[in-house]
Amino acid sequence: MLAISIAAAMPAAAQEKPSSLGLGIFTFTSGPAAAYGMPGKNAADLMIDEINAKGGIGGVPVSAIYVDEAQGAQGVIAEYRRLAGEARNQVMVAALSSANCLALAPIAEQLEVPTVGWNCDTHQLLLDGKSKYMFRPSGNTVPEFVAYAAYLLERKPDVKTVAIINPDYAFGHDAATIFKAALKALKPDIEVVAELYPKLGSPNYQTEISRLTTAHPDVVFSNLWGADLENFVRQATPRGLFSSSQVVLALGETVLQRVPLPDGVIVGVLGDGWWMSPDAKANVETTKFAAAYKQRFGEYPVFPSIKMANALIYVKAAYQAAMQKNGGKWPTRAEIAEAMKGSSVATLTGTTKTRADNDGLVDQIVGVTMKTEGRSFPLIGEMARYKGDSLMPAPGQDPIAWVSTLKPEFAKTLSKPGSYK
Amino acid sequence: MSNTIIPLLLDSLASAALIFFAAVGLTLVFSVLRVLNVAHGSLYSIGGYAAASACLFIASKQLNPYLSFVALLFSAVFVAAIFGPLIERSLIRWTYGKSEAVQILITFGIFLILEDLQRMIFGVQSFYEDTPTRLLGTSKIGGVVYLNYQILLIGLALLVVIGLRLLINHTRLGRLITAVVTDREMAQAIGIDTNRIFILAFSLGVFLAALGGALATPTSGIAPGLGADTMVLAFAVAAIGGLGQIEGAAVASLIVGVARVLAIYLAPSLDAVAPYAAMLAVLLIRPYGLFGSVTARRI
Numbered sequence: 001m002l003a004i005s006i007a008a009a010m011p012a013a014a015q016e017k018p019s020s021l022g023l024g025i026f027t028f029t030s031g032p033a034a035a036y037g038m039p040g041k042n043a044a045d046l047m048i049d050e051i052n053a054k055g056g057i058g059g060v061p062v063s064a065i066y067v068d069e070a071q072g073a074q075g076v077i078a079e080y081r082r083l084a085g086e087a088r089n090q091v092m093v094a095a096l097s098s099a100n101c102l103a104l105a106p107i108a109e110q111l112e113v114p115t116v117g118w119n120c121d122t123h124q125l126l127l128d129g130k131s132k133y134m135f136r137p138s139g140n141t142v143p144e145f146v147a148y149a150a151y152l153l154e155r156k157p158d159v160k161t162v163a164i165i166n167p168d169y170a171f172g173h174d175a176a177t178i179f180k181a182a183l184k185a186l187k188p189d190i191e192v193v194a195e196l197y198p199k200l201g202s203p204n205y206q207t208e209i210s211r212l213t214t215a216h217p218d219v220v221f222s223n224l225w226g227a228d229l230e231n232f233v234r235q236a237t238p239r240g241l242f243s244s245s246q247v248v249l250a251l252g253e254t255v256l257q258r259v260p261l262p263d264g265v266i267v268g269v270l271g272d273g274w275w276m277s278p279d280a281k282a283n284v285e286t287t288k289f290a291a292a293y294k295q296r297f298g299e300y301p302v303f304p305s306i307k308m309a310n311a312l313i314y315v316k317a318a319y320q321a322a323m324q325k326n327g328g329k330w331p332t333r334a335e336i337a338e339a340m341k342g343s344s345v346a347t348l349t350g351t352t353k354t355r356a357d358n359d360g361l362v363d364q365i366v367g368v369t370m371k372t373e374g375r376s377f378p379l380i381g382e383m384a385r386y387k388g389d390s391l392m393p394a395p396g397q398d399p400i401a402w403v404s405t406l407k408p409e410f411a412k413t414l415s416k417p418g419s420y421k
Numbered sequence: 422m423s424n425t426i427i428p429l430l431l432d433s434l435a436s437a438a439l440i441f442f443a444a445v446g447l448t449l450v451f452s453v454l455r456v457l458n459v460a461h462g463s464l465y466s467i468g469g470y471a472a473a474s475a476c477l478f479i480a481s482k483q484l485n486p487y488l489s490f491v492a493l494l495f496s497a498v499f500v501a502a503i504f505g506p507l508i509e510r511s512l513i514r515w516t517y518g519k520s521e522a523v524q525i526l527i528t529f530g531i532f533l534i535l536e537d538l539q540r541m542i543f544g545v546q547s548f549y550e551d552t553p554t555r556l557l558g559t560s561k562i563g564g565v566v567y568l569n570y571q572i573l574l575i576g577l578a579l580l581v582v583i584g585l586r587l588l589i590n591h592t593r594l595g596r597l598i599t600a601v602v603t604d605r606e607m608a609q610a611i612g613i614d615t616n617r618i619f620i621l622a623f624s625l626g627v628f629l630a631a632l633g634g635a636l637a638t639p640t641s642g643i644a645p646g647l648g649a650d651t652m653v654l655a656f657a658v659a660a661i662g663g664l665g666q667i668e669g670a671a672v673a674s675l676i677v678g679v680a681r682v683l684a685i686y687l688a689p690s691l692d693a694v695a696p697y698a699a700m701l702a703v704l705l706i707r708p709y710g711l712f713g714s715v716t717a718r719r720i
Contacts, residue, residue, distance in 0.1 A: 030545055211685050214565060231642035
């Protein structure tokens with residue numbers, strides 16, 4: 001332990017430019033979650049190549065060391081400690097799984113390694129407001145799932161009954177808690193008629209589909225993702241679920257290119273990472289990135305890809321800011337963390353602002369699937385772009401309690417479906 | 422509740438059919454070879470990958486889509502013909518007569534190799550091919566739209582139970598297998614080629630595993646991790662039914678299917694534990710499973 005601590009402290013003293021900058025990047029490269037994790041890794045490969053083609057960061061080429069999160073929290077922690085012990089690995093981009101994010105956050109503080117949560121959505125991550133080294137520039141579950149409730153109630157104001165099918169772990173349960181709390185606050189007469197939590201990685205949802213059908217809900221809400229979402233959509237479509245209920249798929253954008261989703265499904269991207277949004281299309285870097293991604297990996301980037309790319313842009317911006325501040329010297333880990341705090345970074349799809357509690361303010365995009373000429377898969381239309389700060393409680397405020405205080409009038413102050421063009 | 426009884430029963434049968442396909446090969450192999458094959462789940466998922474690949478090939482070449490039904494069957498035959506003799510002769514044979522610990526270590530090693538092979542060949546994305554379900558269409562039963570393919574699966578599971586019983590009781594191969602199961606040394610003494618019986622029985626087990634994976638493909642996704650899930654469920658079914666008992670596997674599949682469906686309908690938070698709660702309940706009353714016993718051996 002002492003040796004690791006000493007090694008971890010070394011970069012604070014070493015400010016010579018290294019021959020290369022190592023980034024520890026944590027994502028799922030195996031198991032069912034890889035369907036979500038690999039688009040993140042692909043984006044990191046592409047973005048790092050682009051950064052290096054432009055001379056690296058401060059003239060130093062970047063190299064990624066990937067850690068597979070499928071090995072479980074203990075393995076991920078051990079890998080994090082091992083990477084942190086090497087001076088050249090100054091920043092970690094970790095992680096995809098909220099459970100791993102929660103496990104790594106205290107270690108980031110202990111070892112004083114700037115750690116960027118590229119997909120740490122859980123609202124529990126930065127609750128204490130004391131983090132110095134853990135950053136989340138990619139949004140969290142509170143604005144994400146309040147946005148779905150607001151969008152749904154604007155689009156379908158007569159909704160009476162809702163059924164939920166979410167994966168059986170923290171992300172699924174947290175999302176259901178926030179979504180239910182938001183619905184109850186914004187339209188108190190809504191009844192939740194079924195709540196299902198199938199095991200993460202389930203290949204077969206036939207019984208769940210029957211159960212949802214027998215509940216006759218106006219709305220089916222789900223934050224299934226990866227292979228689970230793909231399987232659910234493929235199995236539910238022929239059984240008529242999409243025609244008997246309004247379906248909301250919180251991570252629906254990730255399967256648009258792979259599964260024939262019908263028109264009118266409410267889908268989102270958990271943040272602003274839609275490569276076809278008006279802001280994204282207006283950004284030359286984004287269109288170049290999407291085209292290069294398509295050419296290299298055969299599909300357009302999905303929002304986990306954009307989240308990863310934005311996380312690396314965030315890291316690069318922190319280096320540039322830190323070096324500008326210290327007179328062009330190679331920054332220490334502490335200086336990089338300091339540069340991240342309070343930063344405002346232009347990403348591929350918008351702007352991420354880092355608050356004093358290291359939480360990011362990111363806009364939320366929600367829309368519905370619709371066929372578009374010239375594309376073989378449905379795109380997202382009728383979009384609303386919710387301002388990040390409008391759906392976030394103040395630092396230190398209990399998020400669930402804050403959601404419960406929302407009033408129906410609050411929804412009237414928000415963007416309307418179709419207003420983001 | 423009254424308006425959900427028919428969907429509940431139908432879902433239980435459909436769920437039991439899929440579980441039975443996953444478990445019956447495992448129980449057959451244990452019955453004949455006395456080997457607990459931990460790699461069984463991987464062979465199930467390989468059957469799924471093979472079937473999905475064959476169906477996707479048929480679709481890409483715009484061949485007659487009804488060939489996809491043939492593809493489901495032949496992909497299982499193909500997997501059995503390749504992996505059955507290969508695994509039995511190369512590794513499983515070294516476990517005969519060894520302790521359960523050695524058997525589990527070796528078959529777990531096979532499981533790991535097969536899982537890595539699948540990842541190398543098929544990648545990490547989910548595979549899905551639903552041509553057979555689309556061809557058969559849907560029916561509305563009890564207010565719920567079902568895939569006709571789900572009804573077909575229930576019938577196929579029954580056919581497999583009957584087919585295996587006929588094979589064992591009314592064919593020469595079945596009698597030879599029974600002789601080997603009853604007394605391996607005596608069977609060898611009267612001139613039965615037990616090596617051949619073992620290859621055939623193991624390959625039949627691989628065929629049933631691969632058939633389960635292949636038949637599941639049109640209604641389920643195939644992705645890394647399926648093998649491990651299948652293996653655990655198959656072991657639970659084998660334990661409930663009694664190790665090596667084919668009828669036991671059928672009844673146990675029904676119990677697990679009913680338990681899981683009841684949980685989803687009535688107590689969703691118990692969904693994941695329902696099969697194992699059922700296993701615990703049965704084993705507390707009958708520690709050797711419903712059809713198992715300490716001494717007698719039947720298949």
